[in-house]
Amino acid sequence: MINSQHPAPMPNDYIRTDDTWLAAAARLARRARPLSRPNPAVGCMIVRQDRVVGRGWTQVGGRPHAEAVALAQAGSAAGYATVYVTLEPCAHENGRGPSCTELLIKAQVARVVIGCCDPDPRTAGRGIAALRTAGMEVEVLHCAASRQSLAGYLSRVERQRPFVTLKLALSIDGCLAMADRSSRWITGEAARAHTHGERARHDAILIGRGTLLADQPTLDVRLLGLERQSPERWLLTRGQAPAGWQALHDPADLSVMLPAQYLMVEGGAATAAAFLRADVVDRLLIYRAPIIIGGGMPGIGDIGLGSLAAAHGCWRMTDRQALGSDHLEVYGRMSCLPA
Amino acid sequence: MINSQHPAPMPNDYIRTDDTWLAAAARLARRARPLSRPNPAVGCMIVRQDRVVGRGWTQVGGRPHAEAVALAQAGSAAGYATVYVTLEPCAHENGRGPSCTELLIKAQVARVVIGCCDPDPRTAGRGIAALRTAGMEVEVLHCAASRQSLAGYLSRVERQRPFVTLKLALSIDGCLAMADRSSRWITGEAARAHTHGERARHDAILIGRGTLLADQPTLDVRLLGLERQSPERWLLTRGQAPAGWQALHDPADLSVMLPAQYLMVEGGAATAAAFLRADVVDRLLIYRAPIIIGGGMPGIGDIGLGSLAAAHGCWRMTDRQALGSDHLEVYGRMSCLPA
Numbered sequence: 001m002i003n004s005q006h007p008a009p010m011p012n013d014y015i016r017t018d019d020t021w022l023a024a025a026a027r028l029a030r031r032a033r034p035l036s037r038p039n040p041a042v043g044c045m046i047v048r049q050d051r052v053v054g055r056g057w058t059q060v061g062g063r064p065h066a067e068a069v070a071l072a073q074a075g076s077a078a079g080y081a082t083v084y085v086t087l088e089p090c091a092h093e094n095g096r097g098p099s100c101t102e103l104l105i106k107a108q109v110a111r112v113v114i115g116c117c118d119p120d121p122r123t124a125g126r127g128i129a130a131l132r133t134a135g136m137e138v139e140v141l142h143c144a145a146s147r148q149s150l151a152g153y154l155s156r157v158e159r160q161r162p163f164v165t166l167k168l169a170l171s172i173d174g175c176l177a178m179a180d181r182s183s184r185w186i187t188g189e190a191a192r193a194h195t196h197g198e199r200a201r202h203d204a205i206l207i208g209r210g211t212l213l214a215d216q217p218t219l220d221v222r223l224l225g226l227e228r229q230s231p232e233r234w235l236l237t238r239g240q241a242p243a244g245w246q247a248l249h250d251p252a253d254l255s256v257m258l259p260a261q262y263l264m265v266e267g268g269a270a271t272a273a274a275f276l277r278a279d280v281v282d283r284l285l286i287y288r289a290p291i292i293i294g295g296g297m298p299g300i301g302d303i304g305l306g307s308l309a310a311a312h313g314c315w316r317m318t319d320r321q322a323l324g325s326d327h328l329e330v331y332g333r334m335s336c337l338p339a
Numbered sequence: 340m341i342n343s344q345h346p347a348p349m350p351n352d353y354i355r356t357d358d359t360w361l362a363a364a365a366r367l368a369r370r371a372r373p374l375s376r377p378n379p380a381v382g383c384m385i386v387r388q389d390r391v392v393g394r395g396w397t398q399v400g401g402r403p404h405a406e407a408v409a410l411a412q413a414g415s416a417a418g419y420a421t422v423y424v425t426l427e428p429c430a431h432e433n434g435r436g437p438s439c440t441e442l443l444i445k446a447q448v449a450r451v452v453i454g455c456c457d458p459d460p461r462t463a464g465r466g467i468a469a470l471r472t473a474g475m476e477v478e479v480l481h482c483a484a485s486r487q488s489l490a491g492y493l494s495r496v497e498r499q500r501p502f503v504t505l506k507l508a509l510s511i512d513g514c515l516a517m518a519d520r521s522s523r524w525i526t527g528e529a530a531r532a533h534t535h536g537e538r539a540r541h542d543a544i545l546i547g548r549g550t551l552l553a554d555q556p557t558l559d560v561r562l563l564g565l566e567r568q569s570p571e572r573w574l575l576t577r578g579q580a581p582a583g584w585q586a587l588h589d590p591a592d593l594s595v596m597l598p599a600q601y602l603m604v605e606g607g608a609a610t611a612a613a614f615l616r617a618d619v620v621d622r623l624l625i626y627r628a629p630i631i632i633g634g635g636m637p638g639i640g641d642i643g644l645g646s647l648a649a650a651h652g653c654w655r656m657t658d659r660q661a662l663g664s665d666h667l668e669v670y671g672r673m674s675c676l677p678a
Contacts, residue, residue: 171650172625172670173639174513182647273633284631286511290670291650292623294612294642300512303633308521311510311630317666327656327668331511331629 018141021045021084022115026145029066029086032058033152033201034229038259040087040153042066046074046109048081065090067100071107078107086146087153088118091126101130111137115146119157144338151282151336152203152261161254162204162263166272167195167285168299175296176268181214183297190324191287196221198285200229203260206248208236208271219266232260236271251278273301284315284331287323357480360384360423361454365484368405368425371397372491372540373568377598379426379492381405385413385448387420404429406439410446417446425485426492427457430465440469450476454485458496483677490621490675491542491600500593501543501602505611506534506624507638514635515607520553522636529663530626535560537624539568542599545587547575547610558605571599575610590617612640623654623670626662 029043036042039062046054054077056069064072067089071078089100089112104112112131117140118124131138147154155163169186170176177183185192199205200221207217212235220230233245234257241247248256251274257263265275275281305311316337319330368382375381378401385393393416395408403411406428410417428439428451443451451470456479457463470477486493494502508525509515516522524531538544539560546556551574559569572584573596580586587595590613596602604614614620644650655676658669 170513172513172623172654172668173637174509174511175637178644178647179641184647186647276631276633284511289651290654290656291647292615292639292642292644292654293647293650294615294639294644295637296644298512298514298634298637300631300633302518303631305517305631305633305635308517308523308525308630308632311632312628315511315629315631316664317629317661322656325655329511329666 016050018084018113018139019143021047021082022086022113022141022143023145025084025086026115026143026149028055028057029149032066034203034231034262035060036062037203037261038062039065040150040261042085042087043149044070044086045084046070046078046081047084048074048077053077053081063096065100068097068103071103074107078109080108080110082111082113083109084113084115086115086143086149088114088116088123088125088140089127089131090118090123091130092122099127101127104131104136105134109136111139114138114140115143116140116150116154119154147338155282156258156261160258161280162257162260163282164254164263164265164275164280165198165202165283165285166265166275166281167198167287168267168272169195169287169289170299171289171291171293171296173292173294173296174299175293176299177297178293179296181297183215186291187287187289187326188324191289191326191328193223194323194328195287196223196226199231199264200226202231202262202264204232204234204257204263205266206234206236206263206271207266208268208274210270211266211268212242214268217266231264234263236274251275251280254280267299269298269301272299273303276300276303282333282336284329286329286331288327288329290325290327355389357423357452357478358482360386360421361425361452361480361482362484364405364423364425365454365482365488367394367396368488371405373542373570373601374399375401376542376600377401378404379489379600381424381426382488383409383425384423385409385417385420386423387413387416392416392420402435404439407436407442410442413446417448419447419449421450421452422448423452423454425454425482425488427453427455427462427464427479428466428470429457429462430469431461438466440466443470443475444473448475450478453477453479454482455479455489455493458493486677494621495597495600499597500619501596501599502621503593503602503604503614503619504537504541504622504624505604505614505620506537506626507606507611508534508626508628509638510628510630510632510635512631512633512635513638514632515638516636517632518635520636522554525630526626526628526665527663530628530665530667532562533662533667534626535562535565538570538603539565541570541601541603543571543573543596543602544605545573545575545602545610546605547607547613549609550605550607551581553607556605570603571596573602575613590614590619593619606638608637608640611638612642615639615642621672621675623668625668625670627666627668629664629666 032041054074371380393413
């Protein structure tokens with residue numbers, strides 16, 4: 001029975017912890033992607049007595065850094081405040097201005113909480129050391145939200161390759177086209193608009209020769225205001241790439257794409273299989289249409305799977321949403337996900 | 340900002356309408372499935388001054404009917420009450436006792452709200468007419484929840500065939516096995532247990548010859564307490580069925596399965612395609628495992644699709660749930676769903 005006199009209790013003791021502030025900084029960092037490239041997309045929150053006094057994220061072209069933006073906004077309120085930043089502040093001198101470490105010391109903040117150490121050998125712990133030497137309290141939380149927001153940058157520095165998202169538009173029965181290759185359209189407008197938004201957040205997009213010949217896709221971002229965000233276009237081919245495209249000869253050679261942080265692979269089935277076989281896919285974006293094709297073109301070719309048991313434990317669904325009558329399923333590579 | 344002093348308002352004017360009472364009766368009807376067979380699974384609620392005074396659902400073997408059970412529970416409280424029943428009360432004489440129409444008149448209920456007219460020619464409006472003749476207020480609401488709870492019965496009477504659910508356990512890329520046919524296992528324990536629960540609610544299960552030879556499935560219900568609910572076993576074959584099985588020669592001949600109300604088709608790909616090609620599938624149960632097989636056996640064979648446009652508008656996702664690391668996707672045939 002529903003009793004209107006005793007509503008469910010509200011969380012009246014809702015307290016923001018270091019983790020929740022860092023997660024908020026990671027959400028700010030999203031705004032920097034992809035405009036911050038080639039620099040990492042970093043987010044920063046400055047908090048004094050539970051009030052936010054400054055917010056920042058990496059600006060177009062990589063400068064100013066997130067900390068500099070947040071400190072400028074906070075002004076004198078930064079004194080004795082806590083700074084939450086998704087990535088270790090830079091410590092290296094730069095012709096374009098002082099390092100973030102210097103700025104934080106100068107602003108006399110009390111405490112710096114860092115979501116993730118910077119693996120860049122120019123920083124790599126030096127930022128933390130400099131802050132501590134200056135008498136600041138520094139904590140490194142190894143925060144999953146921070147790492148996730150920096151996935152492309154961390155992949156570039158730690159694995160010398162971009163973070164790879166494989167996108168497929170599939171029917172219920174996993175086909176990406178009819179047997180005669182016709183594929184317009186599997187998904188509806190909302191799903192296709194979502195794809196354009198994803199493209200805008202990537203530094204590079206790759207397709208295979210079959211898709212190039214069949215669809216002649218422009219791969220541009222067709223969202224108002226985002227047209228100039230269109231990523232680099234790459235073709236998986238042993239031969240030459242046409243004008244306006246770059247050639248990747250093998251998914252094992254992804255380092256040639258650097259400094260790209262985020263690569264989106266858009267198919268078709270052979271290209272998807274080549275990337276999966278090389279074990280370089282970090283995230284799957286499956287746009288699932290509520291249609292059955294039946295005997296159509298399978299979405300993914302042979303990946304050299306040895307046994308069914310080997311297929312398990314690789315992917316976990318991390319998100320899903322309805323897009324019109326379609327559904328987006330997002331899967332993360334288990335080895336990249338927090339436990 | 341979260342303000343603990345002003346919690347979100349609760350629905351303090353929550354009023355049960357005829358529709359919500361009928362939906363509650365439809366939920367009761369679920370308890371009758373499949374034990375009520377060959378009779379329809381009906382649910383009944385008797386309400387007097389906003390209090391439930393009787394609840395009933397069709398009993399084992401089809402008798403007593405839901406109304407009789409609810410009236411017996413209500414006793415004299417049924418006088419001047421409103422009776423909510425998912426299906427028009429029966430009006431035909433029966434050697435096993437009086438009709439529900441007679442019982443309702445005798446109990447002097449004030450009002451009868453019916454979710455769905457009975458297409459059975461022995462009733463077909465006669466129940467409603469008899470109640471009205473006796474001075475009762477009768478309303479027929481054509482309630483979607485009632486129709487849905489009676490899908491198998493309505494299909495049997497109106498279409499002379501059972502309501503057909505096609506079940507498939509598929510990978511992300513729509514495969515039901517590896518290329519070498521190995522399929523143990525695609526989905527995990529929770530999904531397989533859910534399948535047993537679904538089997539227990541069906542009157543018949545059908546597979547194809549390929550699946551019979553490859554898997555030798557027993558198709559029994561392996562849930563404690565439900566072992567005796569195992570449905571009839573059918574084989575899609577032009578030839579003879581082995582002992583313990585019945586043969587269906589063509590999906591167009593589904594009337595031979597009557598009086599079965601609910602049929603579950605469990606694959607493989609050719610059987611699924613045969614049913615889809617014959618356009619006799621009403622519901623899809625897709626158990627989706629978070630695995631990629633790549634170049635495996637497609638879940639659904641050629642269904643004779645003429646164009647991609649023809650594939651759209653046939654199915655709508657009506658439900659989904661996580662089952663361990665798998666996800667169940669339920670799709671309804673659009674022509675069977677409320678708008």
